[in-house]
Amino acid sequence: MQRFLNDPDDIVDETVAGFVRAHSDLVRLDPENARVVVSQFAPKEGRVGIVTGGGSGHEPAFIGYTGKNMVDAVAVGELFSSPTAKSFQDAIKAADGGAGVAVLYGNYAGDNMNVKMAAKKAKKDGIEVATVVANDDVCSAPADEREKRRGVAGEILMWKIGGAKAATGASLEEVIAAAQKAIDNCRSVGVGLGPCTLPAVGHPNFQIEPGKMEVGIGHHGEPGTRVEDLKTANEVADDMTEIVLDDHNLPEGTEVAVLISGLGATPINELYVLYDRVAAQIEARGLKVYKALVGNYFTSLEMVGASLTIMALDDELKPLLDAETACPGF
Amino acid sequence: MQRFLNDPDDIVDETVAGFVRAHSDLVRLDPENARVVVSQFAPKEGRVGIVTGGGSGHEPAFIGYTGKNMVDAVAVGELFSSPTAKSFQDAIKAADGGAGVAVLYGNYAGDNMNVKMAAKKAKKDGIEVATVVANDDVCSAPADEREKRRGVAGEILMWKIGGAKAATGASLEEVIAAAQKAIDNCRSVGVGLGPCTLPAVGHPNFQIEPGKMEVGIGHHGEPGTRVEDLKTANEVADDMTEIVLDDHNLPEGTEVAVLISGLGATPINELYVLYDRVAAQIEARGLKVYKALVGNYFTSLEMVGASLTIMALDDELKPLLDAETACPGF
Known part of the structure; x- marks a missing residue:
């Protein structure tokens, strides 16, 4: 496989830079963290913010789902690697419109750990945070151990439902319930x-x-x-x-x-x-x-x-x- | 390269069937020609119809640009091969809302020949037809022989402009002028x-x-x-x-x-x-x-x-x- 590549170490930065430049009507870079992509419509005053994040290399996931009535901020990881806790934390901060933030992410060890740390720190900063962990990948664990399953493309539908629910002015509890139902389904x-x-x-x-x-x-x-x-x-x-x-x-x-x-x-x-x-x-x-x-x-x-x-x-x-x-x- | 394939001879029919099934809110199959995809919004009464067509294997081109204020009907060819004159003709018929039809297509020998034949027959049926031939591919001929250049992805922008112009209620002449300007640009x-x-x-x-x-x-x-x-x-x-x-x-x-x-x-x-x-x-x-x-x-x-x-x-x-x-x- 031949590819369009400069220095492999720069690929994520270059991808994010090109993405934000191409879609500046919908997204922007967080001024404090070059690994956080923020919706141009965020934060939405008085509305629940939607955050996700994950490794790069899955484009248009995750960054491509940032925008209006969808994801408000995305933490960007290296290729196939979790974003840092700091990036999740900054994404939560960027998405916070005062009504709490729903972090809707996939079930991977690194993401679990980093989201948990980020949520803890965000709560210290006075932001209410709740999470839904996607686990739609049937073959990654048996049905009676669904909590072990990975999150895959079902996450897109979870973000769609969560983002749309938040846009209705629903509470954090209601947004979480809708996103949880989406991924459960x-x-x-x-x-x-x-x-x-x-x-x-x-x-x-x-x-x-x-x-x-x-x-x-x-x-x-x-x-x-x-x-x-x-x-x-x-x-x-x-x-x-x-x-x-x-x-x-x-x-x-x-x-x-x-x-x-x-x-x-x-x-x-x-x-x-x-x-x-x-x-x-x-x-x-x-x-x-x-x-x-x-x-x-x-x-x-x-x-x-x-x-x-x-x-x-x-x-x-x-x-x-x-x-x-x-x-x-x- | 391994692929999802049944009988190679069926790939275009299966692609079109899956496409029309997936996007039935926007497109349908022409009831008389299984190689013509028609917008659910066509024909638009009193508006210029937009037609294109080309070989399969370029998805989402060409069929993916059928819809509202875009292409009204697409003639579908075999993989990398021109659609038949009959398919172009049926596409013109399907797109005809009484104000003429603009066929906006790429500069390939087969397409040129088949569009010409189709336009001739459509005119006999009383449909006013005019064409724009896309030739945006710089490297396919020198600048002073632009008429020899092939049409490539610029066609998408030509369809976008032509479809939007038609939606304003513009005349066939005006739609053709806008589409021609789009591809010239x-x-x-x-x-x-x-x-x-x-x-x-x-x-x-x-x-x-x-x-x-x-x-x-x-x-x-x-x-x-x-x-x-x-x-x-x-x-x-x-x-x-x-x-x-x-x-x-x-x-x-x-x-x-x-x-x-x-x-x-x-x-x-x-x-x-x-x-x-x-x-x-x-x-x-x-x-x-x-x-x-x-x-x-x-x-x-x-x-x-x-x-x-x-x-x-x-x-x-x-x-x-x-x-x-x-x-x-x-």
């Missing part, structure tokens, strides 16, 4: 067909042999639940839908949102090929697709593959999902 | 770092050796103007900006729109690294970035690389560029 699975390389490392930190695929792979190449022969797109779509829906166990008639994200190097047309089959399988189970998102929403550098997220909807979540949003990634 | 260049493979062929139809890059490469791997050692991202950005702006020759103070599109497999963070440098170079020349678009807007399957498009703006184009649009790709 999400299940995701990833399938990897090819690895990615951290530029500073120079070789992939995991392998997928030609002719094979890895089902349940994580966003940083974390091992999946099985490596098997590469199947047809329809068979893969069937497997992904089955993994997600068997874990989900939704009553017939449930309306769902479906998000298929490419992992970086998979052509967009293939995502639509997958979607067509996934949607057919969802409908065959008596469920109804209310909204679909197909594209590169949560990537892993140039990993080849895709993730499927299905979120069960209800009368609270549907209007929040439909609410107006303006951010670069959505 | 665009210059683009592509740089390839890695090839792509047509699934039915199974191997790349062109090569880029490791350590090399191809400057001026076309959207189907058409040869560029030079193959050279892979440079740093900043050097590539400098070269791209120079190629585009030297050809453009814009007066100081000109406001521009900048579009950086990944070609398929390039990670999105690298596009922002390029953008940061490109924008700095544009500003160093005394120009001003009015709007920036960075992402996978016009791809070539899993080609590695990026394209840069710069469009000069004026008081007519700016509000049209800013006008409300709803389509899956934008």
Whole structure:
């Protein structure tokens, strides 16, 4: 894989600089912390602030979801690494409009630790902070240990719901409840067909042999639940839908949102090929697709593959999902 | 490159099926031609219809730009191949709201031939048709033979301007003039770092050796103007900006729109690294970035690389560029 690269050590700073420059109508850099991207609409006086953060290399996640009625501030980490506690703390400060801050982030050891430290310090500064930890990745732990599961592309839907709820003027408790419901209602699975390389490392930190695929792979190449022969797109779509829906166990008639994200190097047309089959399988189970998102929403550098997220909807979540949003990634 | 694939012969049908299913709020399939995607808002009674078309494999182009105040109907070709004259004709029919149809397409032999045939037949059916041929790709022919240049990502800005102009109730002549100005004001260049493979062929139809890059490469791997050692991202950005702006020759103070599109497999963070440098170079020349678009807007399957498009703006184009649009790709 050849790439557009200067010094590998500068890639995150350069990415953030280009991002903020390109989308200055929606986002800005925190004047005190170059690893914090802030919405131009933040802080929202008297509204709950929404914060997230995570490693770089997943663009448009995380920074791309900063904007209007979405995430107010993002803590930016190195490639595939957690942001610092200080960056989370500064993001909380930047998002604080006086009604508390909801930190909605993914279940990774570094993020957990740093968010906890940041929340503690923010509380000392008089900012009310509450958190939701995303754990939508079905294959990363069994159903009865859901608290061990990682957060993946379902986080985008959690931010969408949380941001929309905050925009209604809801309390911190209500925003947290909506975001928690959003991620509780999400299940995701990833399938990897090819690895990615951290530029500073120079070789992939995991392998997928030609002719094979890895089902349940994580966003940083974390091992999946099985490596098997590469199947047809329809068979893969069937497997992904089955993994997600068997874990989900939704009553017939449930309306769902479906998000298929490419992992970086998979052509967009293939995502639509997958979607067509996934949607057919969802409908065959008596469920109804209310909204679909197909594209590169949560990537892993140039990993080849895709993730499927299905979120069960209800009368609270549907209007929040439909609410107006303006951010670069959505 | 491993991929999500059923029978290679079905890939376009499956892509279109998945696309229409995912975005049924914005688009639908023409009931008479499964290779024509139509906006849910078309035909617009008393408004000029906007039609385009081209080969598949460039998603979200072309189908992704179908929607509200954008393209009304798209003729869909096989991978990297022109749609048929019949599909262009059916697209014209679907887009016709009684005020004429503007076909805004790229300068490729097959498209030229098929659009001409389609326009002739549509005129026989009583539909007024006029065309604009995009030729923004600087490296595909010298400046004094601009009519030979290919159309690339500048087409997206042409559709945006044409669609917005049509929405104002402008005449066919006025829509054509605006779209022609849009593409006349665009210059683009592509740089390839890695090839792509047509699934039915199974191997790349062109090569880029490791350590090399191809400057001026076309959207189907058409040869560029030079193959050279892979440079740093900043050097590539400098070269791209120079190629585009030297050809453009814009007066100081000109406001521009900048579009950086990944070609398929390039990670999105690298596009922002390029953008940061490109924008700095544009500003160093005394120009001003009015709007920036960075992402996978016009791809070539899993080609590695990026394209840069710069469009000069004026008081007519700016509000049209800013006008409300709803389509899956934008």
